[in-house]
Amino acid sequence: MELQYLVREPQNITPETPILFLIHGYGSNEEDLFSFVPTLPEDWLVVSFRAPYNSDNGGYAWFDIDFNSAENFVDETQAEEAVKQVLENILSVSNRYGLTNNKTHLCGFSQGGIIVYSLALQYPDLFSKIACLSTFPEEKLLKNMVKDKKKIEHLRFFISHGTDDGAIPIEWAKKGAELLYDLSAYFSFREYMAGHGVNQKNYMDLMEFFKK
Numbered sequence: 001m002e003l004q005y006l007v008r009e010p011q012n013i014t015p016e017t018p019i020l021f022l023i024h025g026y027g028s029n030e031e032d033l034f035s036f037v038p039t040l041p042e043d044w045l046v047v048s049f050r051a052p053y054n055s056d057n058g059g060y061a062w063f064d065i066d067f068n069s070a071e072n073f074v075d076e077t078q079a080e081e082a083v084k085q086v087l088e089n090i091l092s093v094s095n096r097y098g099l100t101n102n103k104t105h106l107c108g109f110s111q112g113g114i115i116v117y118s119l120a121l122q123y124p125d126l127f128s129k130i131a132c133l134s135t136f137p138e139e140k141l142l143k144n145m146v147k148d149k150k151k152i153e154h155l156r157f158f159i160s161h162g163t164d165d166g167a168i169p170i171e172w173a174k175k176g177a178e179l180l181y182d183l184s185a186y187f188s189f190r191e192y193m194a195g196h197g198v199n200q201k202n203y204m205d206l207m208e209f210f211k212k
Contacts, residue, residue: 001052003089006030008037008046018103018128020210021090022048023112025134027059033109039207044105047093049086051111053078062086062111074114076140083118083141090119090126102154105210107131110168110196114138117176121145121183124152131158131206134165134196136172137179149184157187158209160202162194 010017020040022033030050037046051060063078094104104127108116113135120130121137122144146152157180161173170191177189188209192202 001085002092003052003085004030004050005089005093006034006048008034008040010043010045012043013045013097015098015100016103017043017045017097017099018101018105019045019047019094019097019099020105020107020129021086021093022046023062023086023106023108023115024048024051024060025108025110025112026061026065027055027057028109029059033107033112036107036203036207039203041211045097045099049089051082052085062115065111074138074140079114079118079138079141083115083122086115087119087123102126103128105129105131107133107206108135109133109198110135114141118142120155120157121152124155127155129156129158129210131160131209132176133160133198133202133206134162134168134173135176136168137176147183152183152185155185156209156212157185158206159187159189160198160206161189161191162196162199162202163191164194165196167196 030048034048051062055061062082064075113132117137118141
């Protein structure tokens, strides 16, 4: 299934052009993270996907969430399909632009971040910089996680979370840092005085991460 998306193209596109894929959260849409575009590197291609399902509040969702159950927070079947769908669309868009490099970056917020964790840790050879905002790694979606440290040493992770996040507890986010530490992955974990969102300091730190 081809996902709808917004795209910002740089002036010149070559096979070496870096590309960033933005994966929004539950109940949002492709315009949300696309608002990052003005401060992202000008020579990057930026693609923001729209999730395929309608959510209760008029936005879109990658998979169903049960907010009343930590055990069944994620609909495993739908989530696995979402990861597969996003991967197929990443490859399709990259091929469309004739990109042959490994400068493929990911940025996911909340539900989108769950997908980003799954993609980066199961297909590390495809990606480079990984930003996981207000999210956590879902074990159910990491069944084929690559544990060979040499295959993930090139990845760079930026993990951020609000200390007052009422949707995803910061303890869940810390599991991401623990997982990456165990894998000897290169990452930074940042906490901010914020709720379930990206405050100004978080945003500035994220942009700094992308520009390095």
